[in-house]
Amino acid sequence: MEIVRAATAGSLESSDAMVTVEPREDGVAIEVASVVLCQFGDAIERAVRAVLNELHVERAQVRVNDRGAVECALKARVETALRRAGEVQA
Numbered sequence: 001m002e003i004v005r006a007a008t009a010g011s012l013e014s015s016d017a018m019v020t021v022e023p024r025e026d027g028v029a030i031e032v033a034s035v036v037l038c039q040f041g042d043a044i045e046r047a048v049r050a051v052l053n054e055l056h057v058e059r060a061q062v063r064v065n066d067r068g069a070v071e072c073a074l075k076a077r078v079e080t081a082l083r084r085a086g087e088v089q090a
Contacts, residue, residue: 001082001083001086001087002059002087003022003023003024003059003060003082003086004023004086005023005084005085006022006023007020007021007082007084007085008021008081009080009081009084010069010080010081014067014068015067015068015070015073016073016077017064017066017067017073017077018077019062019063019074019078019080019081020062020063020081021060021061021078021081021085021086022063023085024059024060025059026059027059028049028052028058028060028061029060029061030045030048030063030064031063031064032044032064033064033065033066034064034065034066034067034068035066035067035068036066036068043071044064047071047074047075047078048064048078050075051082052078052082054079055079055082055083055086057086062078062081064078
């Protein structure tokens with residue numbers, strides 16, 4: 001999947017996450033801001049990378065503003081933002 005436009009998914013409500021995806025020239029960059037960053041920062045990044053790998057995204061800027069979302073909610077927000085921003089390559 002190629003990221004062709006900026007897109008967001010989610011909210012800043014408690015127990016949710018706001019995910020923003022933008023095109024990037026090369027590689028993947030992930031920025032995480034979270035109320036539980038010290039405890040779960042690595043797990044959040046792993047979850048984001050898992051979705052990126054699943055959808056074959058090689059170039060993207062991903063920003064996650066987490067408010068304590070569970071992993072399945074976080075992955076759903078990432079996938080939704082990517083699908084809104086992307087174009088499937090044949």
